[in-house]
Amino acid sequence: MNAFEVRNLRVSYDDFEIISGIDLDIPAKTCFAIMGPSGCGKSTLLRTFNRLIEINENARVSGIIKLFGKNIFEIETSELRRRVGMVFQIPNPFPHLSVYENVAVGPKFNKMVKNKKELDKIVEWALKKAVLWDEVKDRLRERASNLSGGQMQRLCIARALALKPEVLLMDEPTANLDPISASKIEELIHELKKEYTMVIVTHSPSQASRIADYVAFLYLGKIVEIGRVEDVFENPKHELTEKYLTGRIG
Amino acid sequence: MDKFKISLFPNISLIFGIFALMLIVFFLNSLPSIQKFGIELYTTNVWKAYEYEHEERYGLLAAIYGSVYTSVIALLISIPLSIGFAIFVVDFAPKKIKEPLIVITDVMAGLPTILYGIWGLFVLAPFLRDYIMIPLYKTFSYIPLFSYPPTGYCYFTAGVLLAIMVTPFATAIVRESYRMVPRIYKEGAFALGLTKYETTKILLKYIKPAIVAGTLLAFGRAIGETVAVSLVVGNTFNVHPSLFAPGYTISSLIANQFGNAFIYDLMPSTLFAAGLSLFLIGLSVNLLGLQYLKRWRYA
Numbered sequence: 001m002n003a004f005e006v007r008n009l010r011v012s013y014d015d016f017e018i019i020s021g022i023d024l025d026i027p028a029k030t031c032f033a034i035m036g037p038s039g040c041g042k043s044t045l046l047r048t049f050n051r052l053i054e055i056n057e058n059a060r061v062s063g064i065i066k067l068f069g070k071n072i073f074e075i076e077t078s079e080l081r082r083r084v085g086m087v088f089q090i091p092n093p094f095p096h097l098s099v100y101e102n103v104a105v106g107p108k109f110n111k112m113v114k115n116k117k118e119l120d121k122i123v124e125w126a127l128k129k130a131v132l133w134d135e136v137k138d139r140l141r142e143r144a145s146n147l148s149g150g151q152m153q154r155l156c157i158a159r160a161l162a163l164k165p166e167v168l169l170m171d172e173p174t175a176n177l178d179p180i181s182a183s184k185i186e187e188l189i190h191e192l193k194k195e196y197t198m199v200i201v202t203h204s205p206s207q208a209s210r211i212a213d214y215v216a217f218l219y220l221g222k223i224v225e226i227g228r229v230e231d232v233f234e235n236p237k238h239e240l241t242e243k244y245l246t247g248r249i250g
Numbered sequence: 251m252d253k254f255k256i257s258l259f260p261n262i263s264l265i266f267g268i269f270a271l272m273l274i275v276f277f278l279n280s281l282p283s284i285q286k287f288g289i290e291l292y293t294t295n296v297w298k299a300y301e302y303e304h305e306e307r308y309g310l311l312a313a314i315y316g317s318v319y320t321s322v323i324a325l326l327i328s329i330p331l332s333i334g335f336a337i338f339v340v341d342f343a344p345k346k347i348k349e350p351l352i353v354i355t356d357v358m359a360g361l362p363t364i365l366y367g368i369w370g371l372f373v374l375a376p377f378l379r380d381y382i383m384i385p386l387y388k389t390f391s392y393i394p395l396f397s398y399p400p401t402g403y404c405y406f407t408a409g410v411l412l413a414i415m416v417t418p419f420a421t422a423i424v425r426e427s428y429r430m431v432p433r434i435y436k437e438g439a440f441a442l443g444l445t446k447y448e449t450t451k452i453l454l455k456y457i458k459p460a461i462v463a464g465t466l467l468a469f470g471r472a473i474g475e476t477v478a479v480s481l482v483v484g485n486t487f488n489v490h491p492s493l494f495a496p497g498y499t500i501s502s503l504i505a506n507q508f509g510n511a512f513i514y515d516l517m518p519s520t521l522f523a524a525g526l527s528l529f530l531i532g533l534s535v536n537l538l539g540l541q542y543l544k545r546w547r548y549a
Contacts, residue, residue, distance in 0.1 A: 052441055081443040088441075092434040096456045105452070106442040156438070163442065 001068070003028040003167050003197035004049060009063035011044050011053065018044045020221040021063075026214070028068075028166075031193040033212035033229075034201045037249060041221045042201040043089075046169050049199065050084040051077050068166070082110055085160030089172040091152035093159065095145035099136050102144050102155055103127060106163040122162050130158035131188055150181025157188065167197040174207070186211050205245050209233050217241050273529065280523035283308065283516050291523055297487050299514050308520040312487045314527055316405065316497035320479065321472040323409025323493070324416055328468050331413065332421035333461065337450060339421075340429050352425075359418035367478035370411040375402035375482050378410060383494050398492035403484040406493035411482055412472040419471060420464035427460030428453065459543050466539040470532055476501040500528045 004026040011019040018041045026032045034042050047053040048061055051072065065072045072080055093102045103123045106112075113119045123140075127133040132154040136147070144155060153173060160168060170189070174182035189198055189211050202208050208215050209229055216226040217240075225232055225241040236242040243249045284291055287308060294309030339351050379402030390396040398404070431453050439449040454461070484496020485506060504521050511517040 050441060052437060055437070055440055078443040078445060081441055086441040088434060088438065090434050092432075092438040094435060094438070094452060094456065096458070097452075105439075105444075109442070109444050109448045159438075159442065 001028045002026060002066075003068060004199070005064075005066040005069075007064040009045075009048065009065065010061070011041070011048055012060045013056070013058050018221050019048070022218075022221075022223055024216055024223060024226055026197065026199060028197050029193065029195065030213040031189060031198040031200060031211055033208035033215045034199065034218055035203065035205055035208045035215060035244075036218035037244070038203055040218045042203075042218055043171050045218065046086075046171050046199065046201050049167070049169055050081045050086055052081070052086065078110070082106070082163045083165055084167045084169060085163055085165035086169040087153070087156050087160055087171070087173050089175050091149055091156055091176065093144035093147070093152050093155045095143065097144060098141050099127075099144050099147070099155060100140040103158050103162045106159060110163060112163070126158040126162035127155075129161050129192075130154045131184070131191075132158055148181070150177050150184060153177060153181070153185060154188065157185075157192075161192075165196065167199065168192065170198065170200045172201055172203065175203075205233075217244060219244070276522055276526040276529055280519055280526045283519035283523045286516060291520070292527060295487055295489050299517060301514065303515040306514060306516050308516065310500070310503075310520070310524050310527065312489050313498045313500045313503040313524060314531075315489050316408075316483065317473050317499040317501070317528070317531070319405050319497065320408040320412055320483065320499055321469055323405065324412035324472040325465060325469055327410065327413035328417045328420055328472075329461070329465055332417045332424055332464060332468075333454065335417070335421045336425035336428050339425055341446075341450070355418040355421060359422065363415065363475060363478045366411060366415050367481040370407065370478055370482040374411055374414075375407045378402060378407050387494060394491045395493055398490060398495040400494040401484070401496065403482055404492075404494045404496050405483065408479045408483040408497075408499070409493075411478055412475055415475060415478065416468040416471045420468040423460055423464035423467060424457070427457045431456055459546060462539055462543055462546075466536055469535055473499075473528065473531060474501060476505045480505055500524050 002025045004024075006022055006024045006026075009019055009022045010017065022045065034045060036042050044053065048065065049072070053059045053061060054077070067075070067080070067084065075083075093099075094105070097105065100123055103126050104119050107119060107122050113122060124133065127136060132151060135151060136142075136155075139146070144152065147155060157168075157173075173189075174185050177185065186207070189200065192198060193213070200208075200211065212229050214227065215229050215232050217224045217232065217238075219240060225236060225238050232241065233245060236245060240249070290309055292310055292314065295311040295315075296307045296309040297312075298305065298307040300306050335355070339348060343351055379400050383396075383400035383402065383404075383406065386396045387398075387400050435456060436449060436453060439452050444452070479499050480502030483499055483502055485498055485502060486496040488495055488497045490497065504524055507517065508521060511521055
């Protein structure tokens with residue numbers, strides 16, 4: 001079963017094409033990494049999966065993306081974004097809301113709960129899932145901005161999980177974190193992919209090899225190579241992929 | 251010590267010195283009147299100007315009441331208006347009209363207030379009287395708020411006019427800080443499936459300090475505004491709950507009475523005492539605002 005099926009996807013800003021005709025399948029409940037040098041269109045590609053790209057008025061998207069067989073452009077954006085969660089490169093919990101409110105905001109606005117008790121339950125569940133509960137259970141009323149960078153990023157993961165999504169998109173989730181916090185996030189990704197489809201953008205081949213089952217190498221808006229991690233890393237078919245993996249382009 | 255730091259001292263002491271001097275001047279000049287009438291100067295509504303000192307009596311309640319009443323009306327109208335306008339300009343206005351809208355509000359902020367006054371006197375007051383006050387009075391005159399037969403020159407007109415005058419200031423502050431909200435928070439909210447309206451609600455909470463600052467600035471301007479208000483407020487010593495009743499404000503009282511005040515013994519001092527109350531209202535509202543922001547920041 002594929003979580004995403006992408007056919008002939010093209011994305012442009014004004015008249016500049018960022019993604020030039022991409023086909024790919026992302027199997028459900030695996031970790032799929034999109035890697036490539038900066039400016040290759042990784043983030044743009046990721047943002048088309050939850051149609052977040054559309055908040056930029058200059059963006060034009062064409063092609064087909066199916067989420068579990070259903071065209072995402074026919075799904076209401078708020079429903080789509082509930083089913084396809086997202087974590088960003090810069091940890092962005094709402095700094096003026098408490099730890100609790102940050103996790104609660106999604107379920108509350110999307111009317112997933114009937115009362116405070118249910119909300120409490122979801123918040124606790126999500127924070128546990130993001131391995132943050134033990135660190136913050138006594139600080140739920142504190143501002144999110146008081147947390148450390150790594151904690152903030154796990155809070156963002158909890159915030160996304162609270163919506164009970166099917167897919168979790170992550171845009172370089174460790175790029176702004178220290179190595180210890182980063183490795184915690186990577187461990188978490190390992191756990192999460194058992195239940196969720198994870199799509200992760202990274203500019204680091206080594207991170208892709210550590211966390212992903214499948215990998216796509218994106219270069220100048222096109223997919224150069226795609227496949228199981230072992231195959232791509234041990235046996236790259238394209239010269240370009242080999243150059244990227246060995247650090248000669250990047 | 252750092253030479254640059256030393257060079258800043260004259261600036262600081264000058265500004266602080268002027269502030270302190272003003273407070274002292276107002277206080278000393280109001281003393282005779284405060285000594286004569288005591289607390290009743292601020293808690294009663296009388297205005298008996300006689301040439302003989304023992305017959306003079308003043309109580310500033312009507313002016314204080316009118317100042318607060320008109321400013322509160324102004325804020326109640328102006329705050330939602332300026333927030334709505336800021337959101338429209340930042341999020342929804344097409345690029346072509348975005349800049350012109352900002353320029354227009356800036357020009358409005360800079361217009362001499364007498365222009366608003368004349369417009370209020372000849373256009374706004376009759377308009378509000380005919381299309382809002384009279385219909386409301388006819389149907390709801392049993393409600394105290396609408397219970398006074400409207401002439402057009404009243405708290406309500408003054409409040410509306412003030413709202414129009416202070417909105418450009420308040421909206422500029424809200425707009426600039428709304429524009430500065432980091433993109434990542436907006437994207438974060440959208441990524442949670444929130445609608446544009448829900449996202450805006452969360453972002454407004456984020457710029458709450460700016461909204462408070464805008465409100466304070468608007469209040470300060472509203473309560474201090476003189477010329478425009480005195481043209482439409484009715485200039486009547488009156489403490490009335492109705493929006494449509496004529497009244498006085500502190501600043502319009504001072505402006506209207508100072509010309510002939512020196513004929514009387516205690517009137518100049520009373521007008522200084524009125525100024526002092528304006529000073530203290532402004533100061534306490536600002537302190538309240540600062541206290542609120544402090545709580546917000548360290549919550």
